[in-house]
Amino acid sequence: MIDFHSHILPDIDDGSKSYEESLAMLEEARNVGFDQIISTSHYAIDCYEAPEYKRKRLIDDLNLEANLPNIILGSEIFLTYNIIELLKEYKASTINGTNYVLFELPLRQQFPNLKDVINRLKENNYIPILAHPERYFIVQKNFKLLYELKELGVLFQANYGSIIGKYGFAAKQTVKKMFKNNLISLLGTDAHKEKSIYLEVPKAISYISKYISNSELEKLTTTNAEKILRGEYL
Ligand SMILES: [Fe+2]
Numbered sequence: 001m002i003d004f005h006s007h008i009l010p011d012i013d014d015g016s017k018s019y020e021e022s023l024a025m026l027e028e029a030r031n032v033g034f035d036q037i038i039s040t041s042h043y044a045i046d047c048y049e050a051p052e053y054k055r056k057r058l059i060d061d062l063n064l065e066a067n068l069p070n071i072i073l074g075s076e077i078f079l080t081y082n083i084i085e086l087l088k089e090y091k092a093s094t095i096n097g098t099n100y101v102l103f104e105l106p107l108r109q110q111f112p113n114l115k116d117v118i119n120r121l122k123e124n125n126y127i128p129i130l131a132h133p134e135r136y137f138i139v140q141k142n143f144k145l146l147y148e149l150k151e152l153g154v155l156f157q158a159n160y161g162s163i164i165g166k167y168g169f170a171a172k173q174t175v176k177k178m179f180k181n182n183l184i185s186l187l188g189t190d191a192h193k194e195k196s197i198y199l200e201v202p203k204a205i206s207y208i209s210k211y212i213s214n215s216e217l218e219k220l221t222t223t224n225a226e227k228i229l230r231g232e233y234l
Contacts, residue, residue: 001036002037003029003189003191004038004188005038005076005102005131005132005157005188006025006037006038006039007076008071009022009039009059012058015191016194019061021193024195026069026071029069029189029191034201036071036072037069038096040074041055041076042078043086052090053090059072073093073095073096074095075094076102076103076104077092078104078105079103083101084120084124084126087101095129098229101121101126101129109138118154122152122153127155129157129186132162132167132190133149133158134162134174135167140170140171143177156178156184156186157184158175158184158186159190161200162175163179163207164204166200179211179212185224187221205217
């Protein structure tokens with residue numbers, strides 16, 4: 001399986017706090033079946049701004065450790081009108097150097113000009129992926145927004161934790177509805193620390209199996225991410 005969303009790198013954002021914690025998280029991830037983990041450290045202007053070269057160096061170090069999942073470069077970019085510049089200047093990163101871009105929105109507020117920024121990404125040949133849509137108030141209150149975003153070419157990545165209630169009732173209900181309406185393309189842990197979500201992934205997968213077929217589950221946990229890493233269209 002491929003974990004499409006993680007804060008596995010040490011001391012880059014609010015995720016892992018040390019090299020040792022990153023190793024512990026990688027072990028937990030391996031033990032529940034992940035062989036690749038996309039590192040999606042937050043990139044948020046004036047808050048988390050570790051440039052690509054710095055994150056690449058950490059990934060190279062961790063990937064030298066034996067018998068652990070392989071880490072792949074990415075970012076979770078807090079949406080900004082300047083997102084294209086952040087990518088072109090190798091501040092924030094696309095997923096594995098492809099045209100796929102994982103972005104997040106404010107949890108509780110509207111993002112002004114959301115559709116304009118998405119169109120700007122598309123005009124520049126990027127393929128936007130919205131991180132954990134089920135966690136945003138604007139989606140919980142207005143589910144049809146997902147169809148409008150899908151129409152603009154946005155893909156959706158849901159969190160394993162949402163299905164087991166880690167982010168509250170509204171997120172749980174929203175993610176269930178997303179599964180039932182085939183709106184999810186990818187799953188990620190959004191892991192920030194050890195002894196947390198990785199340990200609960202098997203439980204989350206057994207819940208998800210109630211809503212989707214085994215072949216669909218295979219796509220969301222593994223094969224869609226493989227295609228994205230190769231830069232192919234889903
Ligand atoms: Fe995240």
